[in-house]
Amino acid sequence: MILYLNMGVSYMAKLKGNLLYGQSGGPTSVINASAYGVIKEAQKQSDFIDEVIIMKHGIQGALNEEFIFIKDQSEEEIELLKHTPGSAFGSVRHKLPDFKEDDTNYLRLLYIFKKYNIRYFLYNGGNDSMDTCAKIADYFNHINYECYIIGVPKTIDNDLPFTDHTPGYGSAAKFIANTIMEISYDMHAYHNGKVTIVEIMGRHAGWLTAASAIASLSGFGPDLIYLPEIPFSIEKFKKEVSEIYQKKRQCLVAVSEGISNEEGIFISSSSGLKDAFGHFQLGGVASKLASTVSADLGIPSRPVEFGSTQRAASHIQSLTDVNEAIEVGRQAVRAAISKKTNLMVVMNRSSKEQYEITYDLRPLNLCANTEKKVSKSMINSKGNGITKEFINYVLPLIQGENLPQYKNGIQQFSKMK
Amino acid sequence: MILYLNMGVSYMAKLKGNLLYGQSGGPTSVINASAYGVIKEAQKQSDFIDEVIIMKHGIQGALNEEFIFIKDQSEEEIELLKHTPGSAFGSVRHKLPDFKEDDTNYLRLLYIFKKYNIRYFLYNGGNDSMDTCAKIADYFNHINYECYIIGVPKTIDNDLPFTDHTPGYGSAAKFIANTIMEISYDMHAYHNGKVTIVEIMGRHAGWLTAASAIASLSGFGPDLIYLPEIPFSIEKFKKEVSEIYQKKRQCLVAVSEGISNEEGIFISSSSGLKDAFGHFQLGGVASKLASTVSADLGIPSRPVEFGSTQRAASHIQSLTDVNEAIEVGRQAVRAAISKKTNLMVVMNRSSKEQYEITYDLRPLNLCANTEKKVSKSMINSKGNGITKEFINYVLPLIQGENLPQYKNGIQQFSKMK
Numbered sequence: 001m002i003l004y005l006n007m008g009v010s011y012m013a014k015l016k017g018n019l020l021y022g023q024s025g026g027p028t029s030v031i032n033a034s035a036y037g038v039i040k041e042a043q044k045q046s047d048f049i050d051e052v053i054i055m056k057h058g059i060q061g062a063l064n065e066e067f068i069f070i071k072d073q074s075e076e077e078i079e080l081l082k083h084t085p086g087s088a089f090g091s092v093r094h095k096l097p098d099f100k101e102d103d104t105n106y107l108r109l110l111y112i113f114k115k116y117n118i119r120y121f122l123y124n125g126g127n128d129s130m131d132t133c134a135k136i137a138d139y140f141n142h143i144n145y146e147c148y149i150i151g152v153p154k155t156i157d158n159d160l161p162f163t164d165h166t167p168g169y170g171s172a173a174k175f176i177a178n179t180i181m182e183i184s185y186d187m188h189a190y191h192n193g194k195v196t197i198v199e200i201m202g203r204h205a206g207w208l209t210a211a212s213a214i215a216s217l218s219g220f221g222p223d224l225i226y227l228p229e230i231p232f233s234i235e236k237f238k239k240e241v242s243e244i245y246q247k248k249r250q251c252l253v254a255v256s257e258g259i260s261n262e263e264g265i266f267i268s269s270s271s272g273l274k275d276a277f278g279h280f281q282l283g284g285v286a287s288k289l290a291s292t293v294s295a296d297l298g299i300p301s302r303p304v305e306f307g308s309t310q311r312a313a314s315h316i317q318s319l320t321d322v323n324e325a326i327e328v329g330r331q332a333v334r335a336a337i338s339k340k341t342n343l344m345v346v347m348n349r350s351s352k353e354q355y356e357i358t359y360d361l362r363p364l365n366l367c368a369n370t371e372k373k374v375s376k377s378m379i380n381s382k383g384n385g386i387t388k389e390f391i392n393y394v395l396p397l398i399q400g401e402n403l404p405q406y407k408n409g410i411q412q413f414s415k416m417k
Numbered sequence: 418m419i420l421y422l423n424m425g426v427s428y429m430a431k432l433k434g435n436l437l438y439g440q441s442g443g444p445t446s447v448i449n450a451s452a453y454g455v456i457k458e459a460q461k462q463s464d465f466i467d468e469v470i471i472m473k474h475g476i477q478g479a480l481n482e483e484f485i486f487i488k489d490q491s492e493e494e495i496e497l498l499k500h501t502p503g504s505a506f507g508s509v510r511h512k513l514p515d516f517k518e519d520d521t522n523y524l525r526l527l528y529i530f531k532k533y534n535i536r537y538f539l540y541n542g543g544n545d546s547m548d549t550c551a552k553i554a555d556y557f558n559h560i561n562y563e564c565y566i567i568g569v570p571k572t573i574d575n576d577l578p579f580t581d582h583t584p585g586y587g588s589a590a591k592f593i594a595n596t597i598m599e600i601s602y603d604m605h606a607y608h609n610g611k612v613t614i615v616e617i618m619g620r621h622a623g624w625l626t627a628a629s630a631i632a633s634l635s636g637f638g639p640d641l642i643y644l645p646e647i648p649f650s651i652e653k654f655k656k657e658v659s660e661i662y663q664k665k666r667q668c669l670v671a672v673s674e675g676i677s678n679e680e681g682i683f684i685s686s687s688s689g690l691k692d693a694f695g696h697f698q699l700g701g702v703a704s705k706l707a708s709t710v711s712a713d714l715g716i717p718s719r720p721v722e723f724g725s726t727q728r729a730a731s732h733i734q735s736l737t738d739v740n741e742a743i744e745v746g747r748q749a750v751r752a753a754i755s756k757k758t759n760l761m762v763v764m765n766r767s768s769k770e771q772y773e774i775t776y777d778l779r780p781l782n783l784c785a786n787t788e789k790k791v792s793k794s795m796i797n798s799k800g801n802g803i804t805k806e807f808i809n810y811v812l813p814l815i816q817g818e819n820l821p822q823y824k825n826g827i828q829q830f831s832k833m834k
Contacts, residue, residue: 196724312600
């Protein structure tokens with residue numbers, strides 16, 4: 001499959017220019033590893049690519065002409081990208097309008113792309129970012145500006161379609177599984193415990209929350225798991241918590257921030273704020289449910305909210321995830337110089353017994369704005385746990401450790417000029 | 418100093434019996450490393466100690482005659498104690514009455530101690546546990562039952578007196594420092610960020626919250642740090658957050674769960690529940706402050722509550738902490754067989770340039786029920802940050818990594834029979 005992408009290169013007239021890369025949407029602990037893959041592959045493909053330029057804060061940086069030039073960076077800072085969480089170059093949530101309705105942004109981009117001779121454009125993000133990427137590709141196609149545009153997937157949410165999983169998910173899943181184990185082991189210290197409710201990210205897809213179940217392999221998993229895929233009933237929840245607590249004198253619940261009731265209304269006490277894409281900012285589910293348990297059941301309960309830690313926990317990255325994040329970056333460069341465009345890199349899992357990933361490409365517009373949910377067969381019949389099928393799916397993604405570069409007991413992160 | 422303790426042994430008539438060990442109070446990620454130290458040293462001291470018996474759920478296990486016998490355990494499970502968070506043998510919060518008022522519990526203990534020929538009793542815990550330990554020592558002294566009783570310190574809170582620091586603190590501090598860095602780096606992804614408020618454990622002492630400042634060494638620390646040592650003013654807090662947000666468009670706050678106002682009233686929305694020692698269960702400060710920031714300042718804000726993760730994060734233990742936890746366990750055994758009693762092991766830091774710890778003993782009753790707070794000279798004049806003196810104090814405690822034993826991407830924890 002790597003062969004397939006390379007094959008294309010040799011047959012076509014070469015286009016020489018600069019490569020522009022940016023990050024968008026919520027960070028992951030390995031998105032910078034994809035940047036590393038892009039940079040390293042681009043440097044290798046010097047027949048096609050003169051220079052790697054990076055937008056500060058994604059597409060906003062292109063509009064504002066705020067760039068980071070990789071040639072100005074030290075090799076040490078570039079290497080540290082493999083251990084740096086967050087968005088080393090800044091991220092953004094900026095929704096581009098349809099260019100047929102308002103082409104202001106697009107004309108500005110065209111000016112910038114021509115000024116810097118950008119012929120390859122790679123955008124690293126999730127669903128919304130692929131929407132941005134597709135719109136730019138459509139516009140450049142429309143006005144006939146030759147630029148090859150490839151989406152580089154990332155999202156801890158694991159909700160992009162057409163790809164077995166997304167870079168960023170494995171590391172977040174590893175953090176969640178290991179932390180749930182720790183919380184569970186800690187809980188078991190007491191005879192008379194509490195109901196501990198852990199809130200995990202995931203607006204509409206429960207992949208991250210489901211990962212808490214990996215902890216069960218060690219005997220220290222959650223008692224109940226609630227995903228957004230199954231309508232949530234507070235009465236059913238109270239009954240289930242109560243039953244477990246009566247038996248075990250404690251109960252560990254993993255709940256997705258995005259659970260909603262039969263009518264589709266979020267259980268979380270929404271802050272009422274929406275982001276640029278119109279999504280409600282969620283949070284507070286664990287807190288709300290813990291209050292309900294304390295007040296209605298009279299059982300002591302405590303919420304745990306990892307917050308951004310779950311997407312930023314570079315100290316417990318999955319090596320598999322880091323390596324795949326690097327590879328999607330490399331693949332995107334190879335696709336672009338092969339004159340592929342308006343596509344996103346996807347990962348296919350071979351059906352072989354041993355875990356193996358091959359890389360492919362899918363149309364950006366199909367990848368954008370679609371959310372892949374946890375399949376029904378991965379959720380138990382009671383809707384409060386997961387099945388073996390999910391464990392088999394997720395386990396290979398958290399394998400191996402990418403040990404942090406500690407100095408003075410704290411990690412070292414990349415600092416770009 | 419090790420010499421000093423060993424010296425004592427040879428001169429006295431030997432007392433041969435069994436050693437009883439238990440864990441009490443809130444777990445830490447290295448309390449089981451102390452159990453490991455106790456077990457290994459006791460096995461070495463077979464001239465004095467026949468068998469190591471462990472109480473399930475601390476003193477409750479002794480009262481209920483629920484024991485774990487180390488001779489029944491595999492070497493593998495014992496070795497895993499060095500990587501296992503929580504209380505591997507169960508913990509308890511059980512306050513013993515004064516034996517002069519009610520000696521029921523004490524008579525039961527005497528019966529059990531005689532039945533199992535317990536001549537050495539080690540109790541691993543914080544302030545409250547040292548209270549329990551001292552009471553038992555006083556009772557046995559009163560009735561003239563020969564049993565040597567030594568307290569083994571542990572608490573992530575670092576609030577025990579007479580000891581430079583406590584085992585458990587270094588690992589919790591390391592987790593906090595590294596996680597704060599990750600949250601900070603993640604926050605900086607966006608131009609227009611939020612006010613992120615991280616709630617950190619610590620009822621009356623701010624040692625753990627102060628550890629968030631270590632992240633500043635990398636350039637990714639909190640903007641504001643509020644400890645329980647300084648009375649908290651909501652108006653001052655709002656002003657300080659507002660000023661930073663105006664300038665940076667984001668603000669990272671580390672706040673102790675135990676902050677209270679000028680009148681000493683906790684800021685947290687206390688659940689109203691008290692534990693067996695009469696302490697209020699705290700929690701919800703970050704949530705309360707985040708709501709205040711959103712409502713009163715109109716700035717988006719999000720709380721992060723690590724919950725028990727901070728005391729259970731075995732995946733990022735400080736090797737220094739683990740080794741010291743093992744050593745306090747060993748020292749306690751040596752002290753007991755040297756016929757020392759009613760004492761707690763303490764750690765002294767040498768005044769030398771290089772970090773070095775020597776071990777000593779202090780009376781249990783002085784250690785019990787006293788809380789060591791962060792000294793004023795470690796807190797900045799504005800009361801919203803810490804000084805270099807604290808960094809110099811804490812940095813040696815988080816050095817070195819005790820890499821987890823991963824299997825299938827998740828940690829392995831000890832499972833005792």
